[in-house]
Amino acid sequence: MTWARLAFKLQPSSIGFATFVCLGLAAAAIWLTFDMRSVLKACGTPGEPKACNVIFAFQDTHMQTVMMTQLGIGIAMYGVPIVLGVPILAREIEQKTAMIAWPLAGSRLKWLAWRVVPVLAVALVLIGVMAFAAEQLAQAYFPHNDIGFDRHGSRGISMVTRSVLVLMAAVLLGAVIGRLLPALLIGIALAAGVSTGMDAALPHWVESAELTQSDSMFGGANPLNTGFEYRAPDGGPISDENVEALQQAVYEEHGDAADPALLPQEVFYGIAASRYPEVLLRESAAVGAASVLIGAFTAFVVRRRRPE
Amino acid sequence: MTWVRLAFKLQPSAIGFATFVCLGLAGLALSLPSMLAECGSRSATDDCRTIHLFGSPLGDAVGMIYLAIGLAMYAVPLVLGVPILTSEIEQRTAMITWPLAGSRLKWLAWRAGSVLVIGLVLIGVIAFAAEGLAAVGAPDSDIGFAQHGARGISLMTRAGLMFAASLAVGAVVGRLLPSLLIGVALAVGISMAFAVLPPYGVESTELTAAEADGGSSFMTGGAYRAPDGRPIGEDEANAIGQAAFQEYSPELPPDSILPYSVSYGVAGSRYFEVLARESAVLIGATVLVGGVAAAVVQRRRPE
Numbered sequence: 001m002t003w004a005r006l007a008f009k010l011q012p013s014s015i016g017f018a019t020f021v022c023l024g025l026a027a028a029a030i031w032l033t034f035d036m037r038s039v040l041k042a043c044g045t046p047g048e049p050k051a052c053n054v055i056f057a058f059q060d061t062h063m064q065t066v067m068m069t070q071l072g073i074g075i076a077m078y079g080v081p082i083v084l085g086v087p088i089l090a091r092e093i094e095q096k097t098a099m100i101a102w103p104l105a106g107s108r109l110k111w112l113a114w115r116v117v118p119v120l121a122v123a124l125v126l127i128g129v130m131a132f133a134a135e136q137l138a139q140a141y142f143p144h145n146d147i148g149f150d151r152h153g154s155r156g157i158s159m160v161t162r163s164v165l166v167l168m169a170a171v172l173l174g175a176v177i178g179r180l181l182p183a184l185l186i187g188i189a190l191a192a193g194v195s196t197g198m199d200a201a202l203p204h205w206v207e208s209a210e211l212t213q214s215d216s217m218f219g220g221a222n223p224l225n226t227g228f229e230y231r232a233p234d235g236g237p238i239s240d241e242n243v244e245a246l247q248q249a250v251y252e253e254h255g256d257a258a259d260p261a262l263l264p265q266e267v268f269y270g271i272a273a274s275r276y277p278e279v280l281l282r283e284s285a286a287v288g289a290a291s292v293l294i295g296a297f298t299a300f301v302v303r304r305r306r307p308e
Numbered sequence: 309m310t311w312v313r314l315a316f317k318l319q320p321s322a323i324g325f326a327t328f329v330c331l332g333l334a335g336l337a338l339s340l341p342s343m344l345a346e347c348g349s350r351s352a353t354d355d356c357r358t359i360h361l362f363g364s365p366l367g368d369a370v371g372m373i374y375l376a377i378g379l380a381m382y383a384v385p386l387v388l389g390v391p392i393l394t395s396e397i398e399q400r401t402a403m404i405t406w407p408l409a410g411s412r413l414k415w416l417a418w419r420a421g422s423v424l425v426i427g428l429v430l431i432g433v434i435a436f437a438a439e440g441l442a443a444v445g446a447p448d449s450d451i452g453f454a455q456h457g458a459r460g461i462s463l464m465t466r467a468g469l470m471f472a473a474s475l476a477v478g479a480v481v482g483r484l485l486p487s488l489l490i491g492v493a494l495a496v497g498i499s500m501a502f503a504v505l506p507p508y509g510v511e512s513t514e515l516t517a518a519e520a521d522g523g524s525s526f527m528t529g530g531a532y533r534a535p536d537g538r539p540i541g542e543d544e545a546n547a548i549g550q551a552a553f554q555e556y557s558p559e560l561p562p563d564s565i566l567p568y569s570v571s572y573g574v575a576g577s578r579y580f581e582v583l584a585r586e587s588a589v590l591i592g593a594t595v596l597v598g599g600v601a602a603a604v605v606q607r608r609r610p611e
Contacts, residue, residue: 013483013485013486013489014485014489017489083485083489087485091485094399095398095399179321180484180485181321181322181387181391181395181484182320182321184485184488185321185322185325185387
């Protein structure tokens with residue numbers, strides 16, 4: 001573990017901060033997970049808790065704490081890679097140690113690999129622990145259903161791949177800008193861009209389809225909703241204005257006991273929770289490729305730039 | 309305005325970031341009322357009151373603006389305050405500038421004072437815009453404690469304290485990245501303190517129904533009273549209520565025989581009393597923390 005010790009000696013505050021944040025949040029998530037699962041142990045006994053029978057089992061008891069922990073994890077998955085990645089090159093350039101280190105290293109690419117890979121490995125372990133804990137937390141919060149797309153991007157594999165992408169982008173930023181504070185500030189904007197960009201791309205990894213009742217959120221599943229429309233009782237499309245008029249007419253004629261078949265139907269479009277692994281695979285492949293590409297570009301910048 | 313140019317030359321990225329964030333947020337806060345008024349004139353467009361990003365609702369527009377202002381209140385002073393000393397120490401220019409300056413305190417006053425003025429002007433623009441936004445939310449009444457801390461003078465005094473704390477952290481730690489990370493933790497601690505410190509010793513009283521429901525009061529607690537006005541506990545209130553409902557079932561019992569809840573707190577009309585005390589406490593703390601930074605600069609080795 002000499003490489004880990006060396007990496008820590010070169011970036012003690014970044015790695016210390018990352019360890020504290022990741023392990024702290026992971027511990028909080030795991031504690032909440034065990035707490036919620038312990039409630040369910042009483043299911044099937046007389047006086048079983050309400051959580052045993054409702055979809056949102058812990059909405060009344062744990063929602064706020066779970067949401068705060070998930071918010072913390074959602075911020076840390078971008079904050080940690082920025083704090084780890086930006087200083088690697090920015091500090092060497094800013095403190096002018098690159099002027100000594102690069103010529104002495106012989107190959108700048110080998111030097112870059114030696115500096116980036118240990119930090120990447122440390123980040124993968126720490127974020128991996130946090131991603132695993134976040135996955136368990138999400139599953140514990142919805143104990144009776146497939147969690148599908150719920151909290152996608154801030155748990156499990158999708159969180160790890162996104163964090164790696166941000167880490168690589170942060171290293172590149174440090175290499176291009178060469179100064180710590182500007183690179184950190186631009187890194188924050190970049191993280192916001194990556195987050196929104198990934199969310200925007202999510203519905204496009206596979207084709208959306210009409211969701212069945214059991215696949216929709218009303219069936220207790222967690223699909224990715226991409227659209228919604230009304231359909232007339234004959235199956236044809238109908239505008240929002242006509243929906244209101246039709247509903248009013250039906251209720252005026254039949255009262256509250258109107259046959260639901262006479263009313264306009266709600267139709268949801270999206271990606272069913274059962275297709276989540278397919279989406280995850282495609283997204284991971286794309287994000288992984290983007291990370292490699294950014295890494296290659298960083299290598300190109302390091303190879304070409306003046307060490308000052 | 310030479311000092312502004314010089315301050316910008318010394319901290320271009322920090323001042324650029326602060327200007328962008330503050331003016332952007334102030335612009336949004338100022339334009340939001342007219343955007344929402346336009347929104348209300350259209351038919352069935354509740355959605356335009358919600359901020360959407362790529363199809364996902366993030367939250368209501370006013371709430372999101374105040375959230376962003378709440379974050380900027382800590383982030384802007386942090387980014388402005390931490391690098392003042394850390395960059396000089398880390399890049400070893402303090403080894404030249406401190407002996408050359410003659411008095412380290414004068415040097416610190418010049419360096420931190422100019423950035424503080426710029427920061428206060430920028431934060432002041434946000435504070436003014438946020439105050440206007442809060443007033444638009446309650447056009448016919450006193451806004452009192454609504455959005456306290458995220459608007460007006462309270463926003464500026466809090467940001468001032470955060471700036472002084474950032475300066476002190478930079479002076480003690482002497483390195484940029486660790487100072488920024490410690491500063492983030494410090495900001496969390498300070499924000500927690502701001503949540504528990506009010507109402508700064510101003511005595512709570514029982515609020516009238518109008519004061520309690522208006523949203524402009526600072527609530528400190530609640531209690532129950534029996535129909536005859538004597539204070540009772542929650543269990544007794546439930547028992548009286550249940551007995552009344554059983555007696556009148558299936559009709560509803562008259563309000564006069566039901567227990568009622570009362571709220572305690574500080575009425576919105578006493579807001580300025582709390583604000584004056586808070587400002588005094590925070591300005592005192594800012595001076596104290598600034599004094600610590602000055603003492604550290606006076607004593608520490610410039611490396």
